[in-house]
Amino acid sequence: MPKMAIIYASGLGRTKTMAEAISNGAMTIPGVEVVLKDAYDASLEDVKDAQAIALGGSTYNYKLIKAMDPFLKELAKLDLKGRIGVAFGSFGWSGEGVPTLIIRMKSFGMKVIEPGTTAVQVPTKEDIEKCFLLGRNIALGLVN
Numbered sequence: 001m002p003k004m005a006i007i008y009a010s011g012l013g014r015t016k017t018m019a020e021a022i023s024n025g026a027m028t029i030p031g032v033e034v035v036l037k038d039a040y041d042a043s044l045e046d047v048k049d050a051q052a053i054a055l056g057g058s059t060y061n062y063k064l065i066k067a068m069d070p071f072l073k074e075l076a077k078l079d080l081k082g083r084i085g086v087a088f089g090s091f092g093w094s095g096e097g098v099p100t101l102i103i104r105m106k107s108f109g110m111k112v113i114e115p116g117t118t119a120v121q122v123p124t125k126e127d128i129e130k131c132f133l134l135g136r137n138i139a140l141g142l143v144n
């Protein structure tokens with residue numbers, strides 16, 4: 001069964017809300033396994049057999065949230081060439097989180113869907129809908 005992994009780091013729960021919406025969208029597609037995890041709890045087991053990987057991270061002090069660093073370091077050990085990648089995250093003003101995730105996924109040789117999905121501070125209803133559709137569309141692509 002094709003698999004989509006959604007791994008995120010979130011300080012105030014905003015990027016987590018986006019991750020949950022992506023997961024809810026993906027779960028509407030039968031025949032796709034969906035794994036949703038906080039980066040603290042995630043391991044390579046969660047992503048090693050995933051055809052699509054969505055990484056979420058917010059921005060703190062002009063950088064990707066630090067809580068994402070250990071998982072990204074782990075991820076570099078896998079051969080992720082050709083896997084589908086997408087980045088998402090909430091930010092306040094400068095928003096380095098999502099572009100940083102995109103650069104990292106590209107450096108792993110992943111096929112990254114750009115520009116990624118962002119929300120400013122608390123995700124709006126529209127942001128949540130965008131995330132839901134993103135998850136749904138990626139999952140659809142895995143079964144078609």
Ligand SMILES: Cc1cc2nc3c(=O)[nH]c(=O)nc-3n(C[C@H](O)[C@H](O)[C@H](O)COP(=O)(O)O)c2cc1C
Binds near residue numbers: 010
């Ligand atoms: C201490 C602190 C530092 C922050 N630094 C930045 C920053 O440098 N650039 C930016 O775009 N947003 C910054 N933000 C805003 C957060 O990215 C924003 O509140 C976001 O919604 C947090 O999402 P999260 O709950 O998923 O962590 C900062 C927030 C806090 C509390």
